[in-house]
């Protein structure tokens with residue numbers, strides 16, 4: 001059962017987030033369902049990069065570290081992210097990549113005396129790869145726990161779990177409060193990977209007892225390709241936290257050039273080397289598109305868009321690798337088909353951009369900021385035409401590209 005185009009337009013008229021769309025200028029006719037791999041640029045991101053390059057860098061040059069407060073940019077960017085994930089403004093810093101930030105937090109927890117690192121099997125691979133490396137470096141055990149087992153599945157002697165708040169394949173949303181309770185009961189800690197959750201799910205991390213998190217800036221936060229990631233650390237724990245990538249940008253007074261590391265207060269100590277200012281400026285600007293956006297409304301709209309899509313294509317013979325319509329699910333849906341890659345390519349050729357995740361998943365992200373119900377209905381109609389007409393069988397759609 002799906003809705004008519006007129007009903008979709010009525011939903012768009014009543015959408016409390018329609019105002020956010022004016023920040024985006026997507027190519028005419030394109031329906032962009034790939035915000036969970038690379039969000040499009042909001043106008044504010046483009047304007048911010050222009051000002052950064054043409055005025056701050058080109059004219060003000062080195063003075064910009066002070067006059068444009070480049071030094072403060074990682075924490076100012078973190079403050080904007082903090083509101084979206086529900087933590088105190090001063091408890092987030094933008095820095096490095098998710099992979100590097102996982103290392104900082106997990107290794108810091110080893111420094112604090114916890115033992116063993118683990119990840120759920122099937123979670124995003126880099127999380128496990130980094131922990132394997134940390135295990136080799138430190139000698140602490142590395143373990144996989146079963147998918148969905150969470151903190152309760154940690155083997156004896158393993159106390160650090162890295163877990164996605166939203167799974168990159170299934171879009172399942174973790175029960176953060178319950179996981180934190182389970183972790184605390186066994187003296188363990190969870191590092192939340194918010195890559196597919198930040199900017200989409202009403203996370204309310206602090207209220208749910210989360211203590212450590214990382215997330216990426218280039219997906220739903222629309223910070224641009226390779227945008228900096230971020231770190232959250234509970235402010236009550238940050239001052240005692242010792243992360244081992246103790247570079248000068250995490251030092252209390254970097255411009256003293258003193259021998260000996262002294263960490264900056266709070267989350268600022270998660271800085272390491274010189275921040276990528278142009279890239280971070282883009283992320284900082286992009287986050288303005290979230291001004292006034294209520295995260296509960298954003299989450300509800302993303303789910304409603306996904307539900308609409310799933311209902312509109314439910315008779316096309318796809319398998320389902322995500323929670324179904326009406327069930328708790330974050331911002332994307334995952335369908336399965338053995339020719340999923342070719343089908344995604346055929347959709348891209350028709351102006352509907354999704355992505356393919358090996359071995360057989362067609363993944364479509366539903367950003368609540370720039371997608372309308374009418375867009376999603378049209379995307380579903382195009383998928384139906386591709387399946388009915390079997391146009392995906394054209395040989396050009398089978399050729400695999402490096403990035404899927």
Ligand SMILES: Cc1ncc(COP(=O)(O)O)c(C=O)c1O
Nearest residue numbers: 097098099124126168193195216
């Ligand atoms: C859940 C998750 N974690 C981590 C990453 C990769 O993070 P980075 O490349 O910033 O290290 C991704 C990338 O798609 C992801 O989806």
